[in-house]
Amino acid sequence: MRINRKRLVADLSRLVQIPSWEECDTIARDVVAALREAGARDAHIDKAGNVIGSLGRGGAGLLLNAHLDTVPPGDYAGDPYSGKVSAGKLLGRGASDDKGQMLTHLKSVEAWMATEGRLPMNLKFLIEGEEECGGHGTAEYVDSHRDRLACDCVVVSDSAQFGPGKPAITCGLRGIAYCELLLKGPNRDLHSGSFGGGVANPANALARMLASLIDDRGRIQIPGFYDDVVPLTEKQRARFAELPHDEAEYKKGIGVSDLAGEEGFTTLERLWARPTFDTCGLWSGYQGEGAKTVLPSLAGAKISFRLVPNQLPEKIVEGLRRKLAEVCPPGIQMELIVHHGARGVLVPEDGPYTQAAARAIEEAFGVAPFYTREGGSIPICVTFSEALGVDTLLLGCATPTGPGSCDLRYSFVVRQTGDAGWQIAIRKN
Amino acid sequence: MRINRKRLVADLSRLVQIPSWEECDTIARDVVAALREAGARDAHIDKAGNVIGSLGRGGAGLLLNAHLDTVPPGDYAGDPYSGKVSAGKLLGRGASDDKGQMLTHLKSVEAWMATEGRLPMNLKFLIEGEEECGGHGTAEYVDSHRDRLACDCVVVSDSAQFGPGKPAITCGLRGIAYCELLLKGPNRDLHSGSFGGGVANPANALARMLASLIDDRGRIQIPGFYDDVVPLTEKQRARFAELPHDEAEYKKGIGVSDLAGEEGFTTLERLWARPTFDTCGLWSGYQGEGAKTVLPSLAGAKISFRLVPNQLPEKIVEGLRRKLAEVCPPGIQMELIVHHGARGVLVPEDGPYTQAAARAIEEAFGVAPFYTREGGSIPICVTFSEALGVDTLLLGCATPTGPGSCDLRYSFVVRQTGDAGWQIAIRKN
Numbered sequence: 049m050r051i052n053r054k055r056l057v058a059d060l061s062r063l064v065q066i067p068s069w070e071e072c073d074t075i076a077r078d079v080v081a082a083l084r085e086a087g088a089r090d091a092h093i094d095k096a097g098n099v100i101g102s103l104g105r106g107g108a109g110l111l112l113n114a115h116l117d118t119v120p121p122g123d124y125a126g127d128p129y130s131g132k133v134s135a136g137k138l139l140g141r142g143a144s145d146d147k148g149q150m151l152t153h154l155k156s157v158e159a160w161m162a163t164e165g166r167l168p169m170n171l172k173f174l175i176e177g178e179e180e181c182g183g184h185g186t187a188e189y190v191d192s193h194r195d196r197l198a199c200d201c202v203v204v205s206d207s208a209q210f211g212p213g214k215p216a217i218t219c220g221l222r223g224i225a226y227c228e229l230l231l232k233g234p235n236r237d238l239h240s241g242s243f244g245g246g247v248a249n250p251a252n253a254l255a256r257m258l259a260s261l262i263d264d265r266g267r268i269q270i271p272g273f274y275d276d277v278v279p280l281t282e283k284q285r286a287r288f289a290e291l292p293h294d295e296a297e298y299k300k301g302i303g304v305s306d307l308a309g310e311e312g313f314t315t316l317e318r319l320w321a322r323p324t325f326d327t328c329g330l331w332s333g334y335q336g337e338g339a340k341t342v343l344p345s346l347a348g349a350k351i352s353f354r355l356v357p358n359q360l361p362e363k364i365v366e367g368l369r370r371k372l373a374e375v376c377p378p379g380i381q382m383e384l385i386v387h388h389g390a391r392g393v394l395v396p397e398d399g400p401y402t403q404a405a406a407r408a409i410e411e412a413f414g415v416a417p418f419y420t421r422e423g424g425s426i427p428i429c430v431t432f433s434e435a436l437g438v439d440t441l442l443l444g445c446a447t448p449t450g451p452g453s454c455d456l457r458y459s460f461v462v463r464q465t466g467d468a469g470w471q472i473a474i475r476k477n
Numbered sequence: 478m479r480i481n482r483k484r485l486v487a488d489l490s491r492l493v494q495i496p497s498w499e500e501c502d503t504i505a506r507d508v509v510a511a512l513r514e515a516g517a518r519d520a521h522i523d524k525a526g527n528v529i530g531s532l533g534r535g536g537a538g539l540l541l542n543a544h545l546d547t548v549p550p551g552d553y554a555g556d557p558y559s560g561k562v563s564a565g566k567l568l569g570r571g572a573s574d575d576k577g578q579m580l581t582h583l584k585s586v587e588a589w590m591a592t593e594g595r596l597p598m599n600l601k602f603l604i605e606g607e608e609e610c611g612g613h614g615t616a617e618y619v620d621s622h623r624d625r626l627a628c629d630c631v632v633v634s635d636s637a638q639f640g641p642g643k644p645a646i647t648c649g650l651r652g653i654a655y656c657e658l659l660l661k662g663p664n665r666d667l668h669s670g671s672f673g674g675g676v677a678n679p680a681n682a683l684a685r686m687l688a689s690l691i692d693d694r695g696r697i698q699i700p701g702f703y704d705d706v707v708p709l710t711e712k713q714r715a716r717f718a719e720l721p722h723d724e725a726e727y728k729k730g731i732g733v734s735d736l737a738g739e740e741g742f743t744t745l746e747r748l749w750a751r752p753t754f755d756t757c758g759l760w761s762g763y764q765g766e767g768a769k770t771v772l773p774s775l776a777g778a779k780i781s782f783r784l785v786p787n788q789l790p791e792k793i794v795e796g797l798r799r800k801l802a803e804v805c806p807p808g809i810q811m812e813l814i815v816h817h818g819a820r821g822v823l824v825p826e827d828g829p830y831t832q833a834a835a836r837a838i839e840e841a842f843g844v845a846p847f848y849t850r851e852g853g854s855i856p857i858c859v860t861f862s863e864a865l866g867v868d869t870l871l872l873g874c875a876t877p878t879g880p881g882s883c884d885l886r887y888s889f890v891v892r893q894t895g896d897a898g899w900q901i902a903i904r905k906n
Contacts, residue, residue, distance in 0.1 A: 222670060226768045235732025241651060241853025244783050245695075245753035246744045248737035251778075252691065252756050259688035262681065264806070266674075303664030306807035308677035318674040326669045327680035328771045329763035332756065334779055339655045339816035341781055341853075342757045349680075350763055352770055354673050377693070378735035387768035424670025424770075 056155055057138065061131035063147045064140035068118045072097055072177050075116045075147070079154070079175055086157050088173070096185020097177025100196075102170070103157060109170030111199040111436070113428065114150035114206065115179035118142035144446035149205035150175055152445055172197060176428070179206075187431045194435055201401045202432045207444030210291065210418045215409045217402055218442035220320060220421035221429060223355035223392035225364045226328075228385040229257070229372065231347045237333065238343040248379030250347040251332040257382075258349060260375045261368075262325045266310035268353070270367040273323070276358045278394070280321050288316045291418055320421035324354040350387075354423060361389025390427035393440065401441050485584055486567065490560035492576045493569035497547045501526055501606050504545045504576070508583070508604055515586045517602070525614020526606025529625075531599070532586065538599030540628040540865070542857065543579035543635065544608035547571035573875035578634035579604055581874055601628060605857070608635075616860045623864055630830040631861045636873030639720065639847045644838050646831055647871035649749060649850035650858060652784035652821035654793045655757075657814040658683070658801065660776045666762065667772040677808030679776040680761040686811075687778060689804045690797075691754045695739035697782070699796040702752070705787045707823070709750050716848055717745045749850035753783040779816075783852060790818025819856035822869065830870050 066074050076093045083091035083101040091101030099116065118141040121128035128141040138148070153173070160167050174197065176186045190197060207218040233250035234243070262268050280288075293316055299307060309318035318324075328351065333344030353364055369384050376382045395402060397419050409417040422442070429440040495503050505522045512520035512530040520530030528545065547570040550557035557570040567577070582602070589596050603626065605615045619626060636647040662679035663672070691697050709717075722745055728736060738747035747753075757780065762773030782793055798813050805811045824831060826848050838846040851871070858869040 224670070224770070226770065228768075233733065238731060239853060240753075240755045240757055240781050241653070241783060242851070243731070243748065244755045244781070244852060245747040245751055246736055246738050246852075247731060247733060248735070249755050251759050252687070252754070254759065255684045255687035255756060256691075256693070258681070258684035262685075264685070302667060302672070302676060304662065304676060304808045305810075306677070307675055308806060308808045309674050315675045319672070322674055324669075324674035325681070326673045326678050326772050327684060327761065327776075328669055328769060328773070329765075330680050330683070330759045330761040330776060331764045332759040334758035335760040335777075339657075339779065339781075340757060341653070341655065342779075343755050344757070347756075347759060348764075350768065350771075352669050352673070352768075354670060377737060379733045379737045381734075422671070423673060423675075424668060 056151070057133065059155075060138055060143065060148055060151055061133070063151065064131035064138065064143050065129050067121075067129045068116065068142055068147070069120050072117050076175075076177055079116060079150070082154050082158075083173060086154075086161060091173070093177070094185075094189055096189055098186055098189055099173065099175040099177070100189075101173045102196075103173070104167035104170040108199045109172065111172045111174060111197055111202045111432070111438075112153045113174050113176070113202055113204045113432075113440075114153060115146045115176035116150060117177055117180050118145065118147070119180045144208075146179070146206050149444060149446060152205055153203075172199060179428070186428055190428070190431050191435045197436060199436060199438060201438050202429070202436070202440045204426060204429060204440050204442050205444050206426055207422055207442040208446040209444065210420050212447050213415075214292070214418055215413050215415065215445075216418040216420040217395075217397075217405055217409070218422050218444060219395045219397050219402065219419050220357075221393040221426050221442070222320070222323070222421075222423050223357075223359060223361060223390045223430070224425040224427075225353045225355060225361040225368070225389045226387040227351050227365060227368065228387060229254070229349045229351060230383040230385070231257075231376075232345065232381040232383075233347075233379060234343070234345050237345050240341040240343040243343050247343060248377050249343050250380055251344050253377050253380045254330070254332065254347040254349055256377070257372055257375050258327055258351070261351075261371065266308070268323065268325050270364070270371045272367050273359075273364065276360065276363070277323060278357045280317060284321070285314075285317065287419060288314065288320070291316060291420065319423040321356055323356050323359060324352075326352050326354070328352050354425070355390075355392050357392045357394045359392065361391060365389065388427075390425045391430045393426070393429045393433070395439050395441065399439065401439060405441055405443055485580070486562065488584075489567055489572065489577055489580055490562070492580065493560040493567065493572050494558050496550075496558045497545065497571055497576070498549050501546050505604075505606055508545060508579070511583050511587075512602060515583075515590060520602070522606070523614075523618055525618055527615055527618055528602065528604040528606070529618075530602045532602075533596035533599040537628045538601065540601045540603060540626055540631045540861075540867075541582045542603050542605070542631055542633045542861075542869075543582060544575045544605035545579060546606055546609050547574070547576070548609045573637075575608070575635050578874060581634055582632075601626060608857070615857055619857070619860050620864045626865060628865065628867060630867050631858070631865070631869045633855060633858060633869050633871050634873050635855055636851055636871040637875040638873065639849050641876050642844075643721070643847055644842050644844065645847040645849040645873075646824075646826075646834055646838070647851050647873060648824045648826050648831065648848050649786075650822040650855050650871070651749070651752070651850075651852050652786075652788060652790060652819045652859070653854040653856075654782045654784060654790040654797070654818045655816040656780050656794060656797065657816060658686070658778045658780060659812040659814070660686075660805075661774065661810040661812075662776075662808060663772065663774050666774050669770040669772040672772050676772060677806050678772050679809055680773050682806050682809045683759070683761065683776040683778055685806070686801055686804050687756055687780070690780075690800065695737070697752065697754050699793070699800045701796055702788075702793065705789065705792070706752060707786045709746060713750070714743075714746065717743065717749070720745060720847055720849070748852040750785055752785050752788060753781075755781050755783070757781050783854070784819075784821050786821040786823045789820060794818065817856075819854045820859045822855070822858045822862070824868050824870065828868065830868060834870055834872055 076099050079099045080091045088101035088103045130140045210216040231250040330349050332347035333342045334340035505528050508528045509520045517530035517532045559569045639645040660679040739751050759778050761776035762771045763769035
């Protein structure tokens, strides 16, 4: 039973047109109204901007999680709040991440109510208002409302299909440890002629220190870094290898001649199941046009480690701190600021919830889902695990086609199946 | 015979108050007028903004070189064109570098004319108008006016005393090779979660490549880099060691706990007689507040090598290019832009001009000069050597007390001595 597609697209378009970087409140009020309309009389906005509500009947049931904020307009090519459809894609910040996916939940509820008159289970909603800005409000809310949010499983819709027409269940997420390294040399920028060679240069030191963190085989050189890494099983490697990953297409998409990474692993293994070290930002001295002969006073870097289960961010940061202190040269003062950390997540591929989702997807799509992972981090999943003691099922319907667009070749589809009563899926149009 | 100090200070103050970053022409016209007043009927401004003129009689004589432009106001603390005297220093951009020193020449001529009625030798003037901006106009002028500028020796007054009351003859300058290294990875900034570990990161690559250029003993790792370095003689090392260099004071002045540099050399040796590698600028990815999980598309660095005789900048750049190409990882495109290069300069300490200057300084100051070097570069000295076939005598009277101030504890002094007829010196008040 397919839901009126035109109306759904119009609803998503309207949501995307709300500039959510400034107007999260407007969207939050819309979502509260939609939930109340569906019967969730307790729907409200909490003080951190999250929308909370519950619906249905029965036991603990499912907690549905999405987010209504978006990243800033940034360098979005075109109108970031367009909401217009072009070449089968609805364009705008948040169309897929995550307004479109949030709508999957809301429209599924609507469809159930319209076709069945009642939900097949208890549903709870936690729609975040500050997911993209890394706020801690949601984690604190979850931690302090364990009873209210008690559930059998959390469904998060902030992930992607493997590709168009290739639905996926994301069974793993990487964690993260994100730090900032600040180096201070002389008390002011010096002339590189008058002082060069006699004074430690913090930009030289930064290069040396960052280079010391990873070798030319892509192995991170922090003692103990790999100690807690859960290795891929042969079965998992075989599953990854079976995925229709097109290496040539992948390189073309990002415009590189060669891929690179840790020796001994395939691209998907590197992206999904191996930890990384990436310098996310660098700055020092003179960055303008032409030449300026500066021996800089300061140099800095933003650095991130993507982690995999069971690496602990705190332990990684401690190892990093020790390593950097060892290689920091005389005459340079070092400061390491920890911005945030999160552990990685693994969801059992053959667990009951994953398998129920797989059956539902297969019935709706006509094809079995791929079991994939995602290289990014969704720290709230760790909070769900710790505070509520449940696994998270990552059932994203976004297509990995670049930022800020939602592929409309798929409709929201809701079907009731025998044992997987909570089926929330999408269908190819 | 001491020249009226008050008038000299007023003249310098007036020159410093002219914002020479915008109004070089005004100063140039002043200098032309001063030279014409002294009798240089050929004084004029050439098309590159240099002031040219000649005076006196006899053989080839001396070419006096200085510059009338200054560096931009930049981060000058206070009014960069103040011209006011505070705590014995005349403040403002160019007070010492190089308006004050240029005035040494002009006022010396004035004094000779007032006291002797004629100059003891032929004098030629080349006062540069674009020394600080690295313009090529002066070098081209020198190259194409070899006959007009023919001389026995060039006197450049763009260097410093060793310290207050410690007059010096600068017998060496370092050269330079200044380049910009640009690395390109993916065609846009990527999410470090989704792509990290599978794609070469240009910021990581930049760190690795820069770190590969120098080892932890401060030795530059470009093959052949040291091949042409003229080593310090034992006599030169002994002379450096005798200089009253206060290491504790030096560290305090620049605010560092430890000095650093090439193993096996003292600070003065490192600063004056050994080549260096300094990263002058770095940039990549996210440089703002907090955390952004970016795998950057681009990374860049400004890098400079200070060279010593007989290193050739072109040869150093070629070695650098080969080395960088070797260590540039797959998936990264590299571009190396050469901004400028200059060879180092050595003036024989016991040559006739150096020794004549030493005698003159000793007579005027009452102390023998120190034989020093300078870590910076004055590329025009190389041009003088190549185009005119003569050495350059660096007779600076600035005090190394920070940028944009001139110590007024010294007066311009002119005395005629028996064999050093061209004495141009300063005296402690």
